[in-house]
Amino acid sequence: MDAEILNLLRDPAGLPFYPIVFQGLYILTWAFHALFVFLALGSMGLSIFGGFKQKSDNNWKILTSHMLQTGKISVSLLIVLGVAPLLFTQVIYDPNWYTVNTISGLWVVIFIYTLLVGYSMYYWYYYANKKQSSSSSIIGTISFLLLVFCGLIMHVFSVQVIQPEKWMQWYAPNGVVDTSGTTFNPETIRFLFIIFLSIPVVGLFLQNYGDFLKTNEKFDEKFISFARNIGTKIAILGLVLSLALFASWAYEIDKLADIYSIIIYISFIVLILFAKNLKNSYLTTAALIVLILLISGFREYIRYNLMFDIGYDIYNYPLNIEWSSITMFVLTFVSLGGVGVSFIATMAWKVGKSNGVLDASKDRTITIMANMLLWILSVWCIVYFAWGFFTLFKNSL
Amino acid sequence: MEQIGMFPLFYFPEIGSAWIMGITGTIHILASHTSVGAALLFAFLAHKAYKEDRPELYEYMKKYGMFLLIFSYVVGSITGPGIWYTATAASPRGISALIHNFVWVWATEWVFFVFEVVGVFALVYFINKIDRKTHLKLTYAFALASVGTLFLIIGIISFMMWPGNDAFYQTGGVSDAFFGLTTFPHLFLRIGFMIMMSGVIGLIIASSLSDKELKNELIRKMGVISFIGGFISVICFMWYITTIPENAKLLLSIYMPQIINTKIVLVIVFSLYFATAILKPSFINRPFAVVMLFVIAIFGLWPGEKLRESIRKPYVVGQYVYSNQIMGRDVPGKNIKNEVDIIEKHGLLKVNVWIPDRLKTITPENKLEVGELLTKISCSNCHSLEPTGKYRPLLKNFVGQDKEMIKSFMQYSLATGAIPYMPKISLPDEEFDAMAAWIESQLPKEK
Numbered sequence: 001m002d003a004e005i006l007n008l009l010r011d012p013a014g015l016p017f018y019p020i021v022f023q024g025l026y027i028l029t030w031a032f033h034a035l036f037v038f039l040a041l042g043s044m045g046l047s048i049f050g051g052f053k054q055k056s057d058n059n060w061k062i063l064t065s066h067m068l069q070t071g072k073i074s075v076s077l078l079i080v081l082g083v084a085p086l087l088f089t090q091v092i093y094d095p096n097w098y099t100v101n102t103i104s105g106l107w108v109v110i111f112i113y114t115l116l117v118g119y120s121m122y123y124w125y126y127y128a129n130k131k132q133s134s135s136s137s138i139i140g141t142i143s144f145l146l147l148v149f150c151g152l153i154m155h156v157f158s159v160q161v162i163q164p165e166k167w168m169q170w171y172a173p174n175g176v177v178d179t180s181g182t183t184f185n186p187e188t189i190r191f192l193f194i195i196f197l198s199i200p201v202v203g204l205f206l207q208n209y210g211d212f213l214k215t216n217e218k219f220d221e222k223f224i225s226f227a228r229n230i231g232t233k234i235a236i237l238g239l240v241l242s243l244a245l246f247a248s249w250a251y252e253i254d255k256l257a258d259i260y261s262i263i264i265y266i267s268f269i270v271l272i273l274f275a276k277n278l279k280n281s282y283l284t285t286a287a288l289i290v291l292i293l294l295i296s297g298f299r300e301y302i303r304y305n306l307m308f309d310i311g312y313d314i315y316n317y318p319l320n321i322e323w324s325s326i327t328m329f330v331l332t333f334v335s336l337g338g339v340g341v342s343f344i345a346t347m348a349w350k351v352g353k354s355n356g357v358l359d360a361s362k363d364r365t366i367t368i369m370a371n372m373l374l375w376i377l378s379v380w381c382i383v384y385f386a387w388g389f390f391t392l393f394k395n396s397l
Numbered sequence: 398m399e400q401i402g403m404f405p406l407f408y409f410p411e412i413g414s415a416w417i418m419g420i421t422g423t424i425h426i427l428a429s430h431t432s433v434g435a436a437l438l439f440a441f442l443a444h445k446a447y448k449e450d451r452p453e454l455y456e457y458m459k460k461y462g463m464f465l466l467i468f469s470y471v472v473g474s475i476t477g478p479g480i481w482y483t484a485t486a487a488s489p490r491g492i493s494a495l496i497h498n499f500v501w502v503w504a505t506e507w508v509f510f511v512f513e514v515v516g517v518f519a520l521v522y523f524i525n526k527i528d529r530k531t532h533l534k535l536t537y538a539f540a541l542a543s544v545g546t547l548f549l550i551i552g553i554i555s556f557m558m559w560p561g562n563d564a565f566y567q568t569g570g571v572s573d574a575f576f577g578l579t580t581f582p583h584l585f586l587r588i589g590f591m592i593m594m595s596g597v598i599g600l601i602i603a604s605s606l607s608d609k610e611l612k613n614e615l616i617r618k619m620g621v622i623s624f625i626g627g628f629i630s631v632i633c634f635m636w637y638i639t640t641i642p643e644n645a646k647l648l649l650s651i652y653m654p655q656i657i658n659t660k661i662v663l664v665i666v667f668s669l670y671f672a673t674a675i676l677k678p679s680f681i682n683r684p685f686a687v688v689m690l691f692v693i694a695i696f697g698l699w700p701g702e703k704l705r706e707s708i709r710k711p712y713v714v715g716q717y718v719y720s721n722q723i724m725g726r727d728v729p730g731k732n733i734k735n736e737v738d739i740i741e742k743h744g745l746l747k748v749n750v751w752i753p754d755r756l757k758t759i760t761p762e763n764k765l766e767v768g769e770l771l772t773k774i775s776c777s778n779c780h781s782l783e784p785t786g787k788y789r790p791l792l793k794n795f796v797g798q799d800k801e802m803i804k805s806f807m808q809y810s811l812a813t814g815a816i817p818y819m820p821k822i823s824l825p826d827e828e829f830d831a832m833a834a835w836i837e838s839q840l841p842k843e844k
Contacts, residue, residue: 005750009402011490012724013497013569013731022500073518079474080514084507086478090485090493091500098404098489105407105486109417112479119471168751171405175753177770181407181414181486320731325501325571332505340512340538344519347535351526360531370534377541384548391576395564 001095001164003311009095014320022088023300023314029084031296034194035201035289036081037151040074042202043067044122044144046234051129051137059226062219068126070205075119075147092314093303096161103171104157105181111153118146148195155191156184158299162306189252193245197292199238200275204288206231207281217355228281235275243268253302260301267291335376343369400748401736403722404489408773413781414487415706415720416788421483423702425476427594427694430587432469434595435461436536436543438622439520443536447529453611455524461602462521468598470517474510488778490722491557491713498574498731499553506549512542547587555580558709559642559716566717569730574715579640586633592626597693599623600674601686613678620674627667642716644817645708652704663697710779711820719820720778741812741823745771759827767828768835775822775832784839792839804833 015022050064090097101108121143128136160170160183170183210228213219243265250261271291274284304314347366351358360366407414439458446454485492496503516539523532552575556565561578564570596619603615638649670689673680711719717733719725724736739748746757746767756767772782772791780791795803807829814821824832 005400008400008750009404011493011497012402012733013494013728016497016500016571076470076474076514076518079478080507080510083478083510084504086481087496087500087503087507090496094493094496095402098485098493101482101485102405102407102489105414106409108482108486109409112421112475112482116472116475116479119475123471167405168753171751172753175755176766177406177751177753177756179406179408179773181409318732320569322501322571325499325505325575329501329505329508332508336512336542337508340542341515343538344512344515344535347523347527347531348519351523354526357526357528359528361528366531370531370538373538374534374541377538377545380545381541381548387572388576388580391572392578392581395562395573395576396578 001167001310006095006164006307006310006312009099010317011094014318015091016320016322017326018319018321019092019314019317022092023304026085026088026092027293027296027300029081029088030299031289031293033078033081033085034197034296035292036074036078038198038201038292039205040071040078040198041144041147041151041195042198043074043205044071044140044147045198046202047071047129048137048140048144051140059223062223063227063230065129066209067202068129072122072126075122079115079119092317093161093307095312096164096307099164099167100157100160100183103167103181103183104160107153107156107181107184109181111150114146114153115150118143118150121146151195152186152191155194156186159187159190160185162303164307164310164312187252189245189249193242193249196238196242196245197295200235200242200271201238201288203231203233203235203238204275204281204284207235207275208285211281212352215353231281232275236272239268239272239275243272255302260298264291264294264298267294332380336373336380339369339372339376343373398743398747399739400750401723401739402490403749403751403774405751406774406777407486408777408782411781411783411785411787413777413779413786413788414483415778418480418483418487419702419706421476421479422706423694423699425473425480426702427698428469428473428476430591431594431598432465432473433543433547434591434593434626435465435469435598436540437592438595438599439465440536440540443533447533453608455529457602457606457611457615459521459524460605461599462517462524464598464602465517465521470514474514488713488718488720488722490724491718491720494714494718495553495557498556498569498571502549502553502571502575506546509542509546509549513539513546516542544588547591548584551584551587552576552580555583557714558645558705559712561640561642565715565730566726566728567730569728579637582633582637582640586630586637589626589629589631589633593623593630594626594693596620596623596626596671597686597690600681601683601690604681604683604686616674616678616681620671620678624668624671624675627664627671631664641708644711648708648710648818649704652707656700656704659696659700663692666692710818713778721775721820721822722778723820723822725820737821737823744825744828745774746828749774759831764831765835765838768831768833768838771824771828771832772835775820775824782839784841792836795836795840798837798840800830800833800837803836804829807833 044067047064047067050060050067053060054064121139125136125140125143128139160166163185166185170185171178206227210224210231213224213227246261246264246268247256250256250258255261267287267290271284271287274287278284307314343366346369347358347360350360350363350366360370409417439461442454442458442461445451446458481492516535520532520535520539523535555577556574558579559577560566560574562573565573565577599619599622600616603612603619606612606615638646641649667689712725713720715728717724717726717728723740724733727733727735736748746752746759752770756763756770759767776782776791780789781787782791784790784792786792795806798806807824810816811819811821812823812829
C-alpha cells in the first residue's frame with residue numbers, strides 16, 4: 001500500500017480535533033488498559049499457583065482468594081479501559097485499523113466470544129475456589145489460557161496494522177481474493193515481552209497490598225511480610241525477564257541502540273532497584289506507571305515512524321473541528337470522571353482500612369463528593385434534554 | 398483516475414458478516430438493557446429499604462446485585478465493544494463514519510462506563526460495609542450514570558437510521574446528527590424496555606427467596622414494574638415508527654404482516670405473565686421466570702433487532718453510507734461525495750483499490766471469479782450467497798432465471814435505484830454481465 005492509497009482510505013469527514021490530542025490520549029489510555037491486563041493475568045496466574053499451595057498453607061489460602069478478587073475486578077477494568085485506545089486509534093489510523101479488522105474479521109469474532117467464555121469461566125473459577133472445589137484449578141487454568149489467547153489476538157491486530165506493505169498479499173495471496181478474514185500473523189518476541197510484564201506487575205501489586213493491609217487488624221504481621229516478600233521476589237524476577245525480552249524485541253526491530261530503547265532499559269533498571277530497596281511501595285508503583293507509559297509511547301513511536309516513512313502522516317489529516325461534543329467530553333471527564341471516580345476510590349480506600357462498617361456519612365470528604373456527584377449527574381441530564389430539545393426545535397421549525 | 402476508499406471485504410459464509418453483528422447486538426441489548434433497568438430498580442429498592450428501614454431488602458439487593466454484576470456487566474461490557482468490533486469487520490466505512498462524527502460522544506460515554514464499572518463493584522460489595530445513607534447516594538448516582546450511558550448511545554444509534562432533517566448534511570455538526578427526529582422516541586422506547594427487563598430479572602431473583610412474605614411482596618412489585626415498562630415500550634414504539642424515513646416505512650410495511658402476529662401474541666403472553674405476578678404471586682417460580690426471560694430474548698429481542706437492522710436498508714449510517722461501503726449521497730458538511738457516479742463512470746473493478754491486478758480486466762478465464770467477487774462486494778452485506786444461505790439468500794431471488802434476465806434486473810432496477818431498500822449501484826455492462834454469469838452458474842440446474 002502506498003501513501004496515496006493510505007490517504008484515500010482515510011475517512012473523508014476528517015478529524016473532529018487535532019491529531020496530536022488523539023495520539024496523546026491513545027498512549028495514555030493504552031497504558032492504563034495494559035496495566036490492568038498485566039494485573040489481571042498476573043493475579044490470575046498467581047491464584048492458580050496458590051490453588052495448589054492453599055490446602056497446606058493458610059497464607060496462600062488468604063492470598064489466593066484475594067488474587068482471584070483482584071483478577072476479577074481487573075478484567076472488568078481492562079475491558080472498559082480498553083475501549084478508549086480502541087476508539088482513538090481508529091480515528092487517526094483508520095486505514096490501518098479497518099483494513100486489519102476486515103482481513104482478520106473471523107479473528108475479531110473469535111476474540112469477542114473467547115473473551116466472553118474466558119471471563120464467564122473466571123466467575124465460575126471464583127465460585128469453585130470459594131467452595132474449595134477440586135476442579136477449580138482446571139477451570140482457572142482454562143479461563144487463564146483463554147484470556148491469554150485473547151491477548152494474542154489483540155497483539156496480532158497491533159502488529160498487522162503496522163505492515164501495510166503486506167496487506168494486499170494477505171488479502172489476495174497470488175491475486176486470489178480471500179474474504180474469510182483468517183489472516184493471523186503474530187510476532188513472538190513482542191507478544192512474549194508484553195505478556196511477561198504481568199509478572200512484575202503482580203509482584204509490585206503484592207508489595208502495595210502488603211503496605212495497604214499493614215493498618216488492618218484482621219491481618220497479622222506474618223501474613224503481610226509473607227505477601228510482601230513474595231511480591232519482591234516475583235517483581236525482581238519478572239523485571240529482569242521483561243528487560244531481556246524487551247532487548248530481544250528491540251534487537252529484532254533494529255532499535256537496540258535507539259535512544260528511546262535506552263531510556264526504557266534505564267527505567268527497567270531503576271524499577272528493579274526500587275522494587276528491591278524502596279520501603280514505600282507506592283513510589284515503586286508510580287515508577288511502574290511511568291515505565292508502562294514509556295512502553296506505550298514506544299509502540300506509538302514505532303507505528304508513527306513506520307507510517308511516516310511510507311508517506312502517511314497523521315499530523316496532516318484534514319481537520320473538521322467539532323467544538324460542541326469536545327466541550328461535552330471535557331466537562332464530563334472533569335466533573336463526573338474526577339468527582340465520581342475519586343468518590344468511589346476514596347470510599348474503597350477507607351473501607352479497606354476500616355475494621356468494621358464505615359460510617360461514611362460522618363466523613364466530610366466523602367459526603368461532599370457524594371453530594372457533588374448527584375448534582376453533577378442531575379445537571380448533566382438537564383443540559384442533555386435542554387440541548388436536545390433546542391436542536392430539535394431549531395431543525396424542525 | 399478517481400478511486401474510492403473502500404476496505405477489504407470480510408464475508409462470513411451462510412450467515413453473512415452483518416448478521417454476526419446482529420447476533421452479538423442482540424446478546425448485548427439483553428444484557429445492557431437489563432443492567433440499566435436493574436440500576437434503576439436497585440435505586441428504587443435502596444430508597445425503600447432506607448426510608449422504611451427494611452434491612453431484609455438489602456439481602457435481596459445483594460442477591461440481585463451479584464446477578465447484575467455477573468450477568469449484565471460481564472456480558473454487557475464484552476458484547477458492547479463486541480458489536481463495535483463485529484460491525485467494523487462487516488461495515489468498516491459505516492463504523493468509520495460514526496467514529497469520525499461521534500468520537501467525543503463515545504469518549505463521554507466511556508467516562509460514564511468507567512464510573513459504572515467501579516461503581517457496580519462498590520454498589521454490591523459495600524452493602525454491609527458502609528452506612529446506608531451513603532450507600533443510598535451511591536445507588537442514586539449509579540442509576541443516573543447508567544441512564545446517562547443510554548442517553549449517549551441513543552443519539553448515535555438513532556443517527557444510524559437517519560438524522561431526520563437536512564441540517565446535518567449541510568453543517569456536519571454533531572448536535573444536528575445526534576438529536577435527530579427519532580432520538581427521543583427511541584430513547585423512551587428503550588427506557589420502557591429497560592424498566593420491563595429489570596422487572597423480569599427481578600422476578601427471577603424474587604422467586605428464589607425463602608421468606609415467603611417478602612417473596613410475594615417483591616414478585617407483586619416486579620410485576621407492576623414490568624407492566625409499566627412494557628406499556629411505555631409499546632406506546633413509544635408506535636411513536637418511534639412515525640419518525641422513521643420513508644424507505645424504512647416501506648420495509649416495515651413489507652415485514653409487518655410477518656411480525657405483527659408474533660408481537661400481538663407476545664404482548665398478550667407477557668401481560669398475562671405480569672398480571673399473574675401481581676394477582677397470584679405464588680404461581681411464579683424460578684424455572685418459569687427463567688423461561689420467560691428466554692422467551693423475551695428469542696421471540697422478542699432477536700426479531701426486534703433484526704427488524705431494526707433490516708428497515709435501515711439500503712443504508713447502514715445516516716442515509717448516506719450504503720451497506721456495501723459506498724457513499725450514497727453528498728454530505729457537504731463533512732466533505733463527503735456521492736460515489737455512485739464515480740463507480741458508474743469507471744466500474745467497481747477500477748475504483749476499488751483492493752481488486753488484484755489480474756482481476757481488474759475481465760477475461761473469459763476470470764469472468765466467473767470476477768463475477769463472484771463483484772457480487773460479494775455489492776451484495777453480501779445483506780445477502781448470504783450460498784445456495785444453502787440462512788439470511789436473505791441471494792440466489793433464491795433468481796431461481797428459474799437465465800443470465801440475461803438477471804442482468805436485466807441489475808440494469809433496470811439496481812442501476813436506477815428503483816428499489817428503495819436496495820443501494821443504487823450502476824456498473825458497466827461487462828461487470829453486470831460477470832455478476833449475472835456467476836449468479837446463473839450457482840443456481841440449481843433444472844433436470
